[in-house]
Amino acid sequence: MGTIDLESLAILKAVVEEGGVVRAAAKLHRVPSNVTTRIRKLEEFLGVRLFKKQGRTLGLSAEGRTLYNYSLRLLRLADETVHELRTGKAQGTFRLGALESTAGTRLAPILSRYHTQFPGVLVELVTGTTGALINRVVNFDIEAAFVSEPFTASELQSAPVFREELVLITSRQIRRVKTAKDLGRSTMIAFANGCSYRKRLEDWLGSENVMPERALEFSSYQGMIACVAAGTGFAIAPKSVLVALNATDKVNQHSLPPRVSANQTHVIWRGEPSLALSGLMMLLQNAKQMPRAESS
Numbered sequence: 035m036g037t038i039d040l041e042s043l044a045i046l047k048a049v050v051e052e053g054g055v056v057r058a059a060a061k062l063h064r065v066p067s068n069v070t071t072r073i074r075k076l077e078e079f080l081g082v083r084l085f086k087k088q089g090r091t092l093g094l095s096a097e098g099r100t101l102y103n104y105s106l107r108l109l110r111l112a113d114e115t116v117h118e119l120r121t122g123k124a125q126g127t128f129r130l131g132a133l134e135s136t137a138g139t140r141l142a143p144i145l146s147r148y149h150t151q152f153p154g155v156l157v158e159l160v161t162g163t164t165g166a167l168i169n170r171v172v173n174f175d176i177e178a179a180f181v182s183e184p185f186t187a188s189e190l191q192s193a194p195v196f197r198e199e200l201v202l203i204t205s206r207q208i209r210r211v212k213t214a215k216d217l218g219r220s221t222m223i224a225f226a227n228g229c230s231y232r233k234r235l236e237d238w239l240g241s242e243n244v245m246p247e248r249a250l251e252f253s254s255y256q257g258m259i260a261c262v263a264a265g266t267g268f269a270i271a272p273k274s275v276l277v278a279l280n281a282t283d284k285v286n287q288h289s290l291p292p293r294v295s296a297n298q299t300h301v302i303w304r305g306e307p308s309l310a311l312s313g314l315m316m317l318l319q320n321a322k323q324m325p326r327a328e329s330s
Contacts, residue, residue: 038076040112043105045072046084050102054092124309125154131167131179132159134225134255135271136299139278140196141180148317155310165228171304178303178311182230187302195318196299198272200231202288205265211288214242221267222246223258231297235270238294259285272297 048058049069059066077084084098094102114126132141137159145157160176167179168187180195202211211217224232239246250267252258256279258269263284276282289295301318303311
């Protein structure tokens with residue numbers, strides 16, 4: 035065995051799902067000895083035990099569980115590949131990443147149209163910071179992601195998609211913020227490190243030698259805006275998020291310098307786009323939201 039073949043993975047999957055060699059062999063129309071031999075050869079090739087005895091039944095070892103999870107993905111991808119090549123139509127699971135702000139304000143109408151045009155594709159959407167999403171695309175955990183400037187991803191392809199205007203938000207009691215120094219040493223409210231908006235805010239503060247007293251980290255804009263409205267501190271957010279969350283009257287908005295406020299969201303991917311990703315990019319282009327793609 036030079037590498038793991040799909041047939042061996044299909045046999046492993048059957049043994050796990052049928053609960054034993056005999057039932058797996060019957061399902062696969064093989065003799066039990068053949069199934070046992072294929073499993074042993076797989077174990078020898080990998081140098082690990084895939085199963086362990088659990089009374090009168092077989093259970094997966096930790097290594098077996100890992101291989102089983104990968105086998106589900108690999109077998110699914112193989113089926114999707116055959117279908118796409120035979121029909122030219124996207125099908126299967128399309129794992130897509132997005133910033134919280136993009137998911138909450140931009141993607142619902144786009145993904146609704148996408149589902150209408152590509153009903154055979156199941157979109158799995160995950161959210162995270164720009165840094166986290168880039169890592170997931172690099173590691174092929176997701177196929178593409180919507181991320182924000184500034185970012186560096188030399189091995190990925192990217193295309194600008196949406197323009198955003200970022201604003202500083204404070205409680206209603208703070209009437210005017212003209213410079214970063216007006217914030218004093220109050221608390222910065224932001225997503226975790228890796229958030230590109232946070233990076234812009236920190237760079238602006240640093241350029242004026244302003245150091246927040248502390249930083250509170252949140253995982254949603256709802257929590258951040260509620261905390262700002264309560265007077266806990268200040269934050270940066272896209273105007274579109276404030277509108278989408280009906281929060282424009284809950285906080286005060288303050289203009290930021292153009293180098294901080296002007297921002298673009300990009301879609302990033304690695305390698306040749308699949309039919310599923312190409313379909314999404316086509317929708318964005320047709321909506322006149324995406325300029326010509328370029329390397330990042």
